[in-house]
Structures are given as C-alpha cells and as structure tokens.
Amino acid sequence: QQNGFVESFNARLRDECLNETLFTSLPQARSVLTAWRHDYNHHRPHSSLGNKTPAEVAGKISGAPGWGLTPNPPVAPTPNRGHHSGMRLYS
Numbered sequence: 001q002q003n004g005f006v007e008s009f010n011a012r013l014r015d016e017c018l019n020e021t022l023f024t025s026l027p028q029a030r031s032v033l034t035a036w037r038h039d040y041n042h043h044r045p046h047s048s049l050g051n052k053t054p055a056e057v058a059g060k061i062s063g064a065p066g067w068g069l070t071p072n073p074p075v076a077p078t079p080n081r082g083h084h085s086g087m088r089l090y091s
Helices: 004-018 026-042 054-062
Strands: none
Touching (some): 004 026, 026 054
8 A cells, every 4th residue: 555545545546436437438538537536626515624525625735726736837838949959950
C-alpha cells in the first residue's frame, strides 16, 4: 500500500463506475468517466473535507469558484520569435 488516499479513490472508482459499466467505445468510456468525475468533485460531500465537496474546498482556498482553474497569466508565455531566433532556414 503506497498511498491510502489513492488506494481509497481507486477502489471507489472501480466499485462505483468501472465494475458497473460495460464500455462499448472509447468515447463512451470518456463520457461516463467525465460524468462520474464531475459528480465526485462537485456534488458529493467528502467526510475528510468536513462534508464539503472538493470544488467547494478548492474555491475557498483559491478565492475563485470552480475546480482546476488555469493560472493567469499563463505559466509558459508564447515567445515573440520562433525557436530559430529569427534566422530563416530557407530563402
């Protein structure tokens, strides 16, 4: 047992979603797993978080609503020039 939290999450995902669904295609699997993840993060209270949802806790910590928001400004801004520093390889 490496990490109790991960082991618990994997068991819950397997019991509540993977063992209950017969997937017929990759798009269907993605859709079902996305719906399960949204329910798990936004609608289901967790006792380890004081009976709040992970989205509620994340919104309180970051000061912004939602879950998994992209940082602003971007972590890796786009450079003004290409990777060749303006040097042209072909004329």
